[in-house]
Amino acid sequence: MTILVTGGAGYIGRWLATELADRGHDVVALDMQPPPATPPFLPSRATHVFGDVTDRATILDIVARQPLSAIIHLAGIVTMGCERDPELCMRVNLGGTTNLLEAVRLNNVPTFVFASTISVYGPHVAQPMVEGVTPAEPLTWYGQSKIMAEQLGLYYQRRWDVDFRAARMAAIVGPSRVAGSGSATMYTSLILERAALGVPYDIDVDPAAGTPVLYARDAARGLAALATARSAPRRIYHLSTGLATAHDLIAIAKARVPSARFTFKTDAMLGPVSVISRDWDLSIAAAREDLGWTPAFTVESMADDLMAIARGDRH
Numbered sequence: 001m002t003i004l005v006t007g008g009a010g011y012i013g014r015w016l017a018t019e020l021a022d023r024g025h026d027v028v029a030l031d032m033q034p035p036p037a038t039p040p041f042l043p044s045r046a047t048h049v050f051g052d053v054t055d056r057a058t059i060l061d062i063v064a065r066q067p068l069s070a071i072i073h074l075a076g077i078v079t080m081g082c083e084r085d086p087e088l089c090m091r092v093n094l095g096g097t098t099n100l101l102e103a104v105r106l107n108n109v110p111t112f113v114f115a116s117t118i119s120v121y122g123p124h125v126a127q128p129m130v131e132g133v134t135p136a137e138p139l140t141w142y143g144q145s146k147i148m149a150e151q152l153g154l155y156y157q158r159r160w161d162v163d164f165r166a167a168r169m170a171a172i173v174g175p176s177r178v179a180g181s182g183s184a185t186m187y188t189s190l191i192l193e194r195a196a197l198g199v200p201y202d203i204d205v206d207p208a209a210g211t212p213v214l215y216a217r218d219a220a221r222g223l224a225a226l227a228t229a230r231s232a233p234r235r236i237y238h239l240s241t242g243l244a245t246a247h248d249l250i251a252i253a254k255a256r257v258p259s260a261r262f263t264f265k266t267d268a269m270l271g272p273v274s275v276i277s278r279d280w281d282l283s284i285a286a287a288r289e290d291l292g293w294t295p296a297f298t299v300e301s302m303a304d305d306l307m308a309i310a311r312g313d314r315h
């Protein structure tokens with residue numbers, strides 16, 4: 001049956017659409033933007049539909065058009081966009097999710113998956129971090145909007161039995177990552193990509209930066225697993241490939257491309273943010289036990305795959 005992916009023209013959305021199509025699903029990729037002319041591309045089995053998740057009438061109409069086995073809700077405003085415009089952040093991330101949840105309830109869509117983030121956690125958290133145990137006390141508008149949307153989803157589950165499931169994803173790494181200016185985690189992709197392409201790279205974060213990362217292919221498999229698992233009793237799941245520091249990634253890149261050149265030019269705003277999650281030990285036991293999902297990559301094999309794609313040796 002068909003799966004609707006909101007934000008389907010976005011970076012994760014296009015990887016996910018390909019994963020779902022490979023598993024035999026038809027995909028409707030809803031987005032307010034057209035898919036870009038750069039990879040990853042939407043697969044032929046995906047139909048792109050224009051729509052704004054803040055427009056309830058449009059969302060109700062699109063969801064009612066065909067029977068859906070699941071909705072995977074990725075459309076949203078990410079970290080620095082939220083800091084720049086908190087009102088837009090809340091309107092899209094919380095208001096848009098409200099519209100989707102209403103559409104799910106009214107149309108009896110069997111499963112609703114929400115793209116959440118490890119940014120729901122604040123800076124000082126005990127290790128290891130476990131869903132439902134580690135307190136979610138964000139210090140950013142982005143994290144705050146996501147935890148409020150999660151809470152709303154859990155409310156719909158309690159009150160109307162909506163099968164709400166959320167993936168708290170680590171920072172996404174992949175080839176051809178594009179982020180608006182000022183992402184505190186772009187370095188995790190660019191150290192590897194620029195090395196593969198032989199382009200020197202001025203790293204904009206603190207030299208001590210680090211974060212749990214999620215390779216785009218692991219994200220696509222994890223979201224697909226969450227949407228298609230018979231049940232997801234814990235409802236909220238971490239997805240992560242592993243922990244990567246800027247120094248680890250530089251060492252991995254240089255082991256493969258000894259001539260790779262890096263310098264640190266720390267941005268005053270990104271520097272402090274980039275070290276918050278450098279020691280986070282994110283448990284992924286719940287996803288393994290309930291969904292049968294484990295990452296297919298390690299940080300090292302992620303680097304090999306990303307660098308091969310960047311060089312055009314793989315796609």
Ligand SMILES: NC(=O)c1ccc[n+]([C@@H]2O[C@H](COP(=O)([O-])OP(=O)(O)OC[C@H]3O[C@@H](n4cnc5c(N)ncnc54)[C@H](O)[C@@H]3O)[C@@H](O)[C@H]2O)c1
Binds near residue numbers: 077117
């Ligand atoms: N990138 C990460 O590191 C990361 C980590 C954890 C969670 N997430 C979450 O995953 C989701 C997808 O992230 P991404 O990296 O693919 O971002 P992205 O910016 O590439 O994709 C988001 C998509 O949502 C669309 N969108 C924004 N507002 C919309 C609206 N009002 N109506 C319809 N579409 C709208 C955009 O056009 C875009 O195509 C987001 O919800 C994000 O918060 C991302």
